[in-house]
Amino acid sequence: QVRLVQSGAEVKKPGASVKVSCKASGYTFTGYFIHWVRQAPGQGLEWMGWLNPHSGETNYAQDLQGRVTMTRDTSINTAYMEVTRLKPDDTAVYYCTRGLTMDDAFDIWGQGTMVTVSS
Amino acid sequence: DIQMTQSPSTLSASVGDRVTITCRASQSISIWLAWYQQKPGKAPKLLIYKASSLESGVPSRFSGRGSGTEFTLTISSLQPDDFATYYCQQYNIYSPLMFGQGTKVDIK
Numbered sequence: 001q002v003r004l005v006q007s008g009a010e011v012k013k014p015g016a017s018v019k020v021s022c023k024a025s026g027y028t029f030t031g032y033f034i035h036w037v038r039q040a041p042g043q044g045l046e047w048m049g050w051l052n053p054h055s056g057e058t059n060y061a062q063d064l065q066g067r068v069t070m071t072r073d074t075s076i077n078t079a080y081m082e083v084t085r086l087k088p089d090d091t092a093v094y095y096c097t098r099g100l101t102m103d104d105a106f107d108i109w110g111q112g113t114m115v116t117v118s119s
Numbered sequence: 120d121i122q123m124t125q126s127p128s129t130l131s132a133s134v135g136d137r138v139t140i141t142c143r144a145s146q147s148i149s150i151w152l153a154w155y156q157q158k159p160g161k162a163p164k165l166l167i168y169k170a171s172s173l174e175s176g177v178p179s180r181f182s183g184r185g186s187g188t189e190f191t192l193t194i195s196s197l198q199p200d201d202f203a204t205y206y207c208q209q210y211n212i213y214s215p216l217m218f219g220q221g222t223k224v225d226i227k
Contacts, residue, residue: 035216037163045155045163045206047216061215095162103212105153107174109162 002026004096004110011116012086019082020113022096029077030054033099035106036070036081038092046092050102051079059102086117121145121209125219131227138194140222142207147187153208154183154192156201157221163206167192194224202226 007021022034036048049060051070058070064083072079083090094113097106122145132138142152150170155163165174167183170190180195194201207219 045218105168
């Protein structure tokens with residue numbers, strides 16, 4: 001069964017960092033890109049960027065450049081997404097999802113990780 | 120960047136109704152469009168990819184059409200399980216991936 005399982009909810013203060021994990025199972029981890037998408041409460045979906053687990057190459061949405069880093073550990077089939085210098089506007093559910101290429105529809109999604117940024 | 124505009128933002132319908140949602144791209148994206156369904160507290164679910172291809176396991180009452188800049192998602196006979204929010208997404212290689220703002224389908 002193909003699955004993406006994410007780490008649990010986080011509460012952070014403004015200025016802190018958060019790192020969310022996404023563990024893949026049921027398929028070849030290095031064969032699909034991992035994308036990250038976030039959704040603020042009551043809002044729509046925002047694409048954040050992608051990671052190529054095979055090469056480690058990344059591409060980030062322009063609005064998040066400099067604050068987001070996507071990495072992976074192929075030995076444990078896990079991708080990570082870190083956001084630094086958190087702001088209250090970063091409060092959202094963060095999803096990992098997979099696509100066959102860098103530009104593709106997303107067929108499998110993680111369950112989501114709620115990140116709350118509050119003083 | 121390519122912008123995606125969905126209409127309507129909210130749609131009230133009854134079980135058995137035929138429902139159509141429209142998504143317009145600010146420039147041509149060929150057929151590189153997907154549709155997702157999202158229920159409260161859940162991750163989105165892929166319904167349609169490449170504008171008109173039905174994802175495996177998705178009921179045939181869902182269909183997608185269009186190319187270039189105008190696309191539609193149609194539910195031929197709305198079922199109770201279909202009340203949800205629907206998003207389009209463009210994945211043209213020459214532009215950052217972008218979602219529409221969503222269309223909520225609720226009970227009339």
